[in-house]
Amino acid sequence: MENLNHRWRFVTCFIVVVSGIFQTSSSHQCDLQSIPFFKDIGFALVGHVIDTRSHVQPYDCLWSCKANPSCFSVNIERIDVHRYGSGSYFQRAIFPDGWYLQKDALFKYFPTNKTWLDAKDFCQSIGGDLATISDADQNEFVYRNLIPPAKHNLSNGCTRSIADMIGCWLLDDTESEVILRKGPYYTDDDSNGITALYLDGNGSFADVPAVSLQFPAITIMCWLKVLEPAKTPGYVYADWSWPHQFAIWVHGNWKVLFFQFRNNNLEDVLAMYTGIPFNVWIHVAVTWDQANRTAKIFVNGQEKGSKTASVGLSSYEMRSNSHSYYQVGCKLDTTETFFGFVRNIKVLKRLLSNDEVEGEAAKNPRDTQLKAWLGLNDLAKEGNYVWNDGAMAKFSNWVYGKTAPESVDQDCAVMIQGDKISGGKWKNRRCTERHPFICRKSMTSAREE
Numbered sequence: 001m002e003n004l005n006h007r008w009r010f011v012t013c014f015i016v017v018v019s020g021i022f023q024t025s026s027s028h029q030c031d032l033q034s035i036p037f038f039k040d041i042g043f044a045l046v047g048h049v050i051d052t053r054s055h056v057q058p059y060d061c062l063w064s065c066k067a068n069p070s071c072f073s074v075n076i077e078r079i080d081v082h083r084y085g086s087g088s089y090f091q092r093a094i095f096p097d098g099w100y101l102q103k104d105a106l107f108k109y110f111p112t113n114k115t116w117l118d119a120k121d122f123c124q125s126i127g128g129d130l131a132t133i134s135d136a137d138q139n140e141f142v143y144r145n146l147i148p149p150a151k152h153n154l155s156n157g158c159t160r161s162i163a164d165m166i167g168c169w170l171l172d173d174t175e176s177e178v179i180l181r182k183g184p185y186y187t188d189d190d191s192n193g194i195t196a197l198y199l200d201g202n203g204s205f206a207d208v209p210a211v212s213l214q215f216p217a218i219t220i221m222c223w224l225k226v227l228e229p230a231k232t233p234g235y236v237y238a239d240w241s242w243p244h245q246f247a248i249w250v251h252g253n254w255k256v257l258f259f260q261f262r263n264n265n266l267e268d269v270l271a272m273y274t275g276i277p278f279n280v281w282i283h284v285a286v287t288w289d290q291a292n293r294t295a296k297i298f299v300n301g302q303e304k305g306s307k308t309a310s311v312g313l314s315s316y317e318m319r320s321n322s323h324s325y326y327q328v329g330c331k332l333d334t335t336e337t338f339f340g341f342v343r344n345i346k347v348l349k350r351l352l353s354n355d356e357v358e359g360e361a362a363k364n365p366r367d368t369q370l371k372a373w374l375g376l377n378d379l380a381k382e383g384n385y386v387w388n389d390g391a392m393a394k395f396s397n398w399v400y401g402k403t404a405p406e407s408v409d410q411d412c413a414v415m416i417q418g419d420k421i422s423g424g425k426w427k428n429r430r431c432t433e434r435h436p437f438i439c440r441k442s443m444t445s446a447r448e449e
Contacts, residue, residue, distance in 0.1 A: 102141045104443050107131060109146040109372060111436045116412040119373045119437035120388060128441030130375030132387045135395050139415075143424030146438060147372060147417050158346075167211040167347035171197040171328070173416075179207040184329060186399075194281075194343065196223075197328065201231050201339025205330035208345070210239065213246065213318045215349040221285040221360055225341040226250055226278045233258070233331070234338035236284075237345055241332035245319045248286060249331075250276070250338065259286040259297055263315040270295050274305035281341075283361035287351050290316045301361030303354060371429065373437035376413035378428075385413070399425040 099106040106128075114122065120130045133139045158168035169178055172195045173186035184204035186195055197206060224236055230252030238247035246261035255278060260271035274297045276282055285298040293316055297305040309316060328345065330337040352360070375388040376396075385393050399416070412431040415424060415438070429435070 100141075100145050101443070102138060105134075105138075106441050106443065107142055107146060108439050109148075109436065110439065111148075113434035114373075114437060115434055116373050116377070116431040116437075119435075120375070123437070123439035123441075126439065126441070128439045129388050130373055131438040131440040132375050132389070132391075133395060133397070133415075136397070139395070139397050139424055142438060143415060147415060147424070148370060162346070162348060164348050164350040165346060166349050167209070167345070169208050169328075169345045171206070171343050171345065177209055178328075179325070181205050181207060196225075196341040196343040198341055199329040199338050201227075201234065201337055203330075203335060203337055205235075205332075205337055206328040207325035208328055210323050210326050211347055212320070213347075214320050216290045217288060217349070217351040218318070219285060219287045219348040219350065219352045219357075220248065220346070221283070221348075221352075221357070222248075222345040223281055223283050223343040225281045226252075226276065226338075227340040228252075228278050229339070230255070230278055231337060231339050233336050234340070235327065235329060235331045235336060236338055236342060237326065237328055238331060239321070239323055239326045241323075241327075243319060243321045245321055245323075247331070248284070257284060257297065257299075259295060261288070262319045263313065263317060264319050265314045266319075267313050267315075269313060269316060269318075270307060270309045272297065272305055272307040274299065285352065285357045285360065287357075288318070289351055298354075298357045298361070301358035303357075370417035371414035371427070371435045373435055374413045374415055374426065375440075376426070377411050377431070379411050379431070382411075397424065397426050399427055 097108075099108045101107075110119075110122070116130075123129050131142065133142065158170055169175055171178065171186070178197075182203045182205065184197055184199050184206055187198045199205060220237065222237060226234070230250055232250075232252040232254075234250040234252060236248045236250060236257075238249065239245040240247035240249075243266070244262050247258070249258050250256070251258060251273070254273075255275055256273040257276045258271065258273040261269055263269050270288075272295055276284070276299055283298075283300050287296045287298075289295075293309040293311075295307050295309070296303055328338075328342055346360075376385050376393055377388070378385045380386070385396070387393060410428040410430055412429055413426050414429050414435055416427055
């Protein structure tokens with residue numbers, strides 16, 4: 001007969017999850033020579049379980065069996081019960097093959113990138129389907145247990161791999177220090193699926209922490225996409241409220257990018273501009289070299305403008321002030337705001353060489369936010385989201401409470417990685433994109449395998 005298994009983490013012949021800490025399963029007395037026992041991973045002796053109980057101590061499991069004349073053996077497993085949020089308990093059991101059990105459903109995350117249709121076919125081939133999320137508790141369970149944590153990494157991101165970097169913001173919904181003001185939001189740009197900060201040109205902006213720019217040389221870089229009708233002026237990244245320090249902004253009518261700044265004596269040290277294209281992503285870098293009194297603007301890695309400040313000024317050091325934040329998308333003391341997308345702002349306390357700037361521009365923005373396919377889609381009828389079995393979604397968890405408006409061909413839902421606001425939220429994406437995915441199957445179907 002079965003021997004008591006003392007490996008508390010997993011029991012190879014029986015795993016059950018209920019609300020307690022220890023579970024027991026008892027089996028009929030029988031002759032192993034004549035009655036076969038089916039020991040499937042994750043399940044007790046199929047066809048022979050007479051009772052399942054929850055206890056706090058393992059010894060209570062043994063006493064339960066002893067008190068039942070029909071019990072001959074018992075399997076025991078320790079189950080970790082996790083608490084998330086206020087008053088919500090989640091039952092979690094990690095099966096040896098990677099499935100997680102919550103209530104009556106099994107979930108598993110698959111890291112292989114597939115299209116939505118390929119992911120659905122795979123899930124169905126193993127007896128399940130792309131995940132259905134029934135309620136808020138289940139959504140939080142899946143997000144916390146299955147979605148890998150966000151990483152502030154990225155080869156083109158905010159690692160300090162570049163010497164003398166003093167500020168960096170990906171603007172991809174993974175940074176709690178970025179404060180959104182008056183309605184901007186993170187979204188996926190239509191042209192390349194990159195998560196970026198969207199500014200509507202009607203007052204929305206973001207605050208990012210201020211950094212000191214009082215160095216002999218500085219470099220400021222970012223990716224941006226100016227949308228039309230472009231605003232004039234449209235402030236991309238600036239500290240241009242009293243006492244004014246610097247500003248990088250767009251002139252909508254002229255289709256140019258300006259860079260300007262002042263010194264501590266309120267003198268305008270320099271103002272310059274260069275032409276840029278609209279409605280496409282571009283990499284922009286501005287540099288200031290005090291020793292040579294020279295500023296440069298680079299577009300997509302190529303030097304497009306250079307200007308030397310006038311002689312005779314009292315100082316060529318950028319002005320300092322007591323501001324705690326700089327603005328992305330606005331001039332703080334007016335209603336002038338930027339219309340478009342901004343991503344990957346980097347500030348360095350040295351000049352980057354032309355080759356280094358070109359190298360940064362070659363690092364195309366990447367989507368740093370992991371996404372995992374769910375079974376929700378509106379493939380049959382635009383705007384009518386249903387699960388794969390045709391059931392209407394009684395629960396939804398869209399970012400900002402709604403599906404993205406940018407494109408009608410974003411028909412399939414993903415759960416996104418992130419922190420605070422975005423973690424565990426859903427977005428609609430193109431079904432042809434390739435992402436990891438989450439499968440779900442019922443305990444009943446799993447037992448039948």
